[in-house]
Amino acid sequence: MLQHLGTAFGDVFSVVNLALMALGTAAGLIAGAIPGFTITMAIVLTLPFTFGMTPIHGLSTMLGVFVGGMSGGLMSGILMGIPGTPSSVATTFDGFPMARAGRPGLALGIGVWSSFFGGLFSAVVLALLAPAVAHLGLEFGPWGFFSLIVFALTIAASLSGDNLAKGLIAGVGGMLLATVGEDPINGVARFTFGIDAFEQGFAFLPVLVGLFAFSQIMSDLRDPEAATKVMLDSSAKAVKVEHLAAIKAIFQRWAVLLRSSMIGTFIGVLPAAGGSISNILAWDQAKKASRYPEKFGTGIPDGIIASESANNATAGGALVTMMALGIPGDAVTAVMLGALLIHNIAPSPTFISTQPVLAYGIIVAFFLAHFVMVAEQALALRLFLLVTRVRLYILGAVILAYSAIGVFALNNSVFDIWTLFLFGLLGYGMSRFKFPLTPMILGVVLGPIAEVNLGRALATSDNLGLFVSRPWSLFFIVLAVFSLVYPWYQRGQYTRRWTLLYLPLLLIGVAPALFMMSGTVRPVVGGALLLFACTLLWRRARSGWKLEGAPTGQS
Amino acid sequence: MKRLHSDTLIAIALLLIGGVMFWDTFGFRTPPFATVSPRAWPRFLLVLLFGLCAVYLVQSLRAAPAPGAGGGVRAWLSANRNALWCYALFLAFLLTLPYLGILVGGTAFVYAVQAAIGKRDLRSHVKHMVIAVLSVGLMWALFNFALDVMLPTGSLFGDVI
Numbered sequence: 048m049l050q051h052l053g054t055a056f057g058d059v060f061s062v063v064n065l066a067l068m069a070l071g072t073a074a075g076l077i078a079g080a081i082p083g084f085t086i087t088m089a090i091v092l093t094l095p096f097t098f099g100m101t102p103i104h105g106l107s108t109m110l111g112v113f114v115g116g117m118s119g120g121l122m123s124g125i126l127m128g129i130p131g132t133p134s135s136v137a138t139t140f141d142g143f144p145m146a147r148a149g150r151p152g153l154a155l156g157i158g159v160w161s162s163f164f165g166g167l168f169s170a171v172v173l174a175l176l177a178p179a180v181a182h183l184g185l186e187f188g189p190w191g192f193f194s195l196i197v198f199a200l201t202i203a204a205s206l207s208g209d210n211l212a213k214g215l216i217a218g219v220g221g222m223l224l225a226t227v228g229e230d231p232i233n234g235v236a237r238f239t240f241g242i243d244a245f246e247q248g249f250a251f252l253p254v255l256v257g258l259f260a261f262s263q264i265m266s267d268l269r270d271p272e273a274a275t276k277v278m279l280d281s282s283a284k285a286v287k288v289e290h291l292a293a294i295k296a297i298f299q300r301w302a303v304l305l306r307s308s309m310i311g312t313f314i315g316v317l318p319a320a321g322g323s324i325s326n327i328l329a330w331d332q333a334k335k336a337s338r339y340p341e342k343f344g345t346g347i348p349d350g351i352i353a354s355e356s357a358n359n360a361t362a363g364g365a366l367v368t369m370m371a372l373g374i375p376g377d378a379v380t381a382v383m384l385g386a387l388l389i390h391n392i393a394p395s396p397t398f399i400s401t402q403p404v405l406a407y408g409i410i411v412a413f414f415l416a417h418f419v420m421v422a423e424q425a426l427a428l429r430l431f432l433l434v435t436r437v438r439l440y441i442l443g444a445v446i447l448a449y450s451a452i453g454v455f456a457l458n459n460s461v462f463d464i465w466t467l468f469l470f471g472l473l474g475y476g477m478s479r480f481k482f483p484l485t486p487m488i489l490g491v492v493l494g495p496i497a498e499v500n501l502g503r504a505l506a507t508s509d510n511l512g513l514f515v516s517r518p519w520s521l522f523f524i525v526l527a528v529f530s531l532v533y534p535w536y537q538r539g540q541y542t543r544r545w546t547l548l549y550l551p552l553l554l555i556g557v558a559p560a561l562f563m564m565s566g567t568v569r570p571v572v573g574g575a576l577l578l579f580a581c582t583l584l585w586r587r588a589r590s591g592w593k594l595e596g597a598p599t600g601q602s
Numbered sequence: 603m604k605r606l607h608s609d610t611l612i613a614i615a616l617l618l619i620g621g622v623m624f625w626d627t628f629g630f631r632t633p634p635f636a637t638v639s640p641r642a643w644p645r646f647l648l649v650l651l652f653g654l655c656a657v658y659l660v661q662s663l664r665a666a667p668a669p670g671a672g673g674g675v676r677a678w679l680s681a682n683r684n685a686l687w688c689y690a691l692f693l694a695f696l697l698t699l700p701y702l703g704i705l706v707g708g709t710a711f712v713y714a715v716q717a718a719i720g721k722r723d724l725r726s727h728v729k730h731m732v733i734a735v736l737s738v739g740l741m742w743a744l745f746n747f748a749l750d751v752m753l754p755t756g757s758l759f760g761d762v763i
Contacts, residue, residue, distance in 0.1 A: 096749070098749070099749045099750065210661075212654055212657050212658045213658065215654050216616065216651065219647055219651050220651070222647050223623070223644065223648070223651065226643065226644045226647070230640040232636075232638055232640070233633045233636050233638075234633075235630055235633060236630075236631075237627075237630055237644060238623060238626055238644070240626065265685040265688055265689070266685075268685060269682065269685050270684075271683065271719070274720075275719075275720055275721065440684075440716060440719045440720045441720065441730075443688075443715070444711075444715035444716050444733075444734075445733070445737045447688065447692065447711075447712075447715065448708045448711055448712045451692075451695070451704075451708065452704060452742070452745055455704070455753065455754075456745055456749065459751070459752060461696075461699060461700075461754065464699070468689075468692055468693065468696060471689070471692075472689060475689075479682075480608060498643045501638070501643065502643075505637065505638050506637040506638065
């Protein structure tokens with residue numbers, strides 16, 4: 048590992064690579080800061096530039112955009128009270144009040160350095176955990192991979208919105224759209240309807256740009272007044288970031304930083320869950336664990352530390368799943384996965400062992416991007432204030448033209464621009480009618496992988512019972528079932544008694560799969576989970592199945 | 603007659619689309635010695651989709667329309683005016699691409715979008731034209747010369763650009 052890390056350092060620290068990473072980070076910081084422009088959009092729009100680059104240059108650029116985007120959202124969140132990205136929603140709870148109370152520099156400093164430390168934590172976890180998870184992934188077999196994909200899609204659907212049915216329809220729809228074109232097993236043309244262009248299927252990039260960028264811009268431009276206004280008035284001035292005071296405040300609250308970084312990393316590892324969930328969860332947990340929960344939401348450093356460290360830590364966790372298993376941890380890593388596929392690199396459990404220099408290069412680049420992010424924050428803030436003076440409709444028109452040129456550059460095919468247009472329409476319609484986009488894009492990415500694994504499983508044996516008798520497959524199927532039930536659990540958590548059974552039944556459900564696994568550790572963990580479940584049930588029965596009160600809301 | 607919920611219409615449309623796709627699966631060629639038929643996976647997904655759409659349809663029939671829903675076609679067109687302009691102009695850009703190419707067609711597109719949804723005084727028109735020429739020109743130069751991508755030149759301007 049050390050030898051590969053050393054080689055990777057050499058590749059990542061080249062002048063060209065550093066310059067590209069700096070550009071990417073700056074672009075990510077600015078894009079993340081602009082409300083209405085998401086990190087996914089920023090990375091998707093960066094992708095066409097990377098076609099002519101080497102894989103490490105392209106990935107370093109996109110990782111810069113990724114890290115920059117995760118941190119950029121705090122600028123508008125703190126200065127304007129509007130989160131730049133969904134990953135910075137909870138940052139506004141305390142960041143904006145702190146700025147309004149006359150300490151914007153401290154708020155920005157705490158946000159930047161929390162992002163930095165949270166990201167570094169997850170970079171270390173990534174370096175240590177990714178090879179171990181990849182090793183685990185070799186045990187899955189096609190049954191386990193298929194069930195893992197089902198789990199990823201059910202989580203995406205259950206976390207993406209209020210309506211589970213819409214989330215699942217989006218996921219299944221995405222998988223169905225991925226079947227257009229040649230069948231990956233037999234090479235037979237499907238759903239072409241006599242149109243020759245459909246035989247090649249829909250390329251990943253135009254689908255992504257259409258769904259995330261094109262439709263997002265349409266939604267932003269929809270309001271005629273907002274489209275013609277500037278985002279910030281000309282009186283907004285650049286703020287001096289208080290670095291030293293911020294670092295001191297963070298180290299005084301190291302427990303909040305550590306807890307939130309761990310939450311962020313764990314959420315990132317879960318397939319399909321991302322920064323939009325981790326920042327709010329971490330803020331909520333920090334409030335619950337605090338000696339002064341009533342102060343959360345009034346402008347205290349703890350709230351900013353929790354949110355920003357969690358959202359950057361999520362990035363590292365998501366990269367673990369992507370690199371070790373080839374399963375995207377969220378929509379952003381779905382784009383990264385697409386970028387790797389465009390460069391003819393397919394992440395899988397053998398990726399780290401067969402391409403160690405590239406794999407460790409990604410880890411080093413991710414680590415380094417956080418240093419670049421801190422260094423560029425002041426410059427990005429000035430550029431952000433400039434960009435917010437451009438009216439949204441001008442930015443939108445230019446980005447639409449760029450999207451068309453960018454997707455054409457992939458295959459030199461006009462059909463890809465038509466794909467962009469069609470998926471832009473579809474994405475706009477989906478957002479208007481409240482269908483989530485993340486499950487669809489995961490369906491497009493994971494559908495072919497699911498089909499190939501299902502085909503392999505059935506080619507090995509037509510006994511469907513293997514999906515429940517293989518331990519990892521059973522493990523993921525149980526998790527998938529409980530993630531489907533999760534929205535009802537969440538709604539009834541403080542009002543319905545049956546929710547008291549959710550966690551114990553989940554633990555009892557996964558225990559058999561762990562018992563079936565080889566070795567000593569996993570069956571012991573299974574036993575511990577079973578014991579914990581029984582303890583929970585006993586305690587709840589003793590208390591008369593009493594529900595705990597709902598937490599007080601954020602002010 | 604009670605107005606149909608938009609979710610109901612979408613559920614019905616999805617069921618119809620699913621039906622058309624299921625019918626199309628009968629036309630897939632089955633190679634000899636295939637262990638898994640090319641129809642198997644799409645049909646599995648379509649059955650799932652039918653089930654989910656049926657649930658969605660029942661949910662929509664039970665739910666009350668959202669407040670402010672309805673309002674007719676005119677209200678819908680007015681609310682989505684900017685988006686419709688952008689899509690219509692992008693479609694025009696795509697249809698004229700074989701003739702105008704990316705540079706001229708793209709410039710015209712960026713200018714037209716700004717003119718359609720932005721300010722409309724003379725000074726703004728000039729500004730929009732300058733932005734269109736500079737932004738598309740820069741992108742064209744970047745992709746053509748820096749990234750070596752051969753962008754379409756169009757049949758009308760093929761010898762000039």
